[in-house]
Amino acid sequence: MRRGVGLAAFDRQEQSKRSFAELSSELSKTQVDNLHSQLDQFRTALAHFASTHRESIKNDPTFRHAFQQMCASIGVDPLAGPRKGGWWAELLGLGDWQYELGVQIVDVCVSTREQNGGLIGMTELVRLVSKLRGVTGGEITEEDVISSIKTLQPLGAGYQVVEIDGRKMIRSVVKALDDDQTVILAIAQEAGGRVVEDQLIRRKGWTRDRARAALENMLLRDGLCWLDAQDERTGRSYWIFSALQWDM
């Protein structure tokens, strides 16, 4: 038996190729359409979610935290988006909320800077910001503060969350804390703010010169602590104000 080897065979092959191409483009078009409609659905659902829960997101810290976690896990940044400020932000008003909180954080950091040398404890910051916002502002949490500080980063003002001995602190001056100062801060926090040379010598094995130099630098150069010259036991003690609570 002989197979046809004429031109008709080529034609047949061409024909089926074309059909396959058509079919495939048909299929991918359906997929794209499908995807578009899914995306539309998602956006509608999101808009709906946002408008329904807008108030809860703004006012309820637990809910806001859960929402932000959800955003993070699906890889969506609530503040970013195609339009300026982000459509998430626009839907939720969360962008403004976050910036507003940022401004309040800056306010507290700047106004307490002279007392604490630009280093403030997280709890204290949350307390003062809440006071500033008043009762109507809704509750805020550490997470809110941390994410707001992230939004401040483009400003280059050097706001930073640092962890000292397991305690979160916010630094608002571009000044690197050296290792000795970190140790001193940790000790101060345990001792209710008060530090003396002997503590550093006894507990950290420092020489007296090293302890004195570190403390005097914090006092005179950096303004990170206050001096108490009436200390009954040592005559001279140093107080780290960022480890204390203080109403203004």
Place this chain on the structure above:
Amino acid sequence: MIVVEKRGFVLPSIHSAPPFFTEQPNPTTHATATAQWIKLILTYARHRKLFTLRVEDAETAGSDWEEILRNERINRKILAPHLSNILEAMVQQNLAVYEPPKQARSVLVFWRLQEEWAEVLYDWVTSTGQLNTIMTFYDITDPPLESLLTNIPLSLLRKAIGILGKTNRSQIIAIADGEGVRFLSRSK
């Protein structure tokens, strides 16, 4: 922490911090501490209607200012040279004047601005219907019915009268046993 003292004055939490009673060597910290001291002195003076603050009050037990110049609970007190510097800062900021003048041991504290005192005085005179009456200073500092001006120091009273004089609302008049003053209604 806020501590309410017996006379109902609310001491700020910084008053419980031992270093508050030491003069701070860092200039920035020093400025903050001085500002806090001045604020405390003015609010306390206003609360207790105190007018005179002396450097000696830092050392004298039982002075009117003891409640703020000392903190027995933490065993701290402000030292005289420190207080003296605070008084100087107050004078510089026009929140006090040395009284008597030409010394630096004692000040008259302006917990109201002198201009405010002038208005308080004028309001009192008006509301008690004593416009155009000749009054002695004593009538003002010790009226039968206690007023905001009761016990106001003479030097402050004179300043207030002087300020009203600039807008023709007061006149100092010589009377038999010294000086008197007459307040006039605001022209125009």
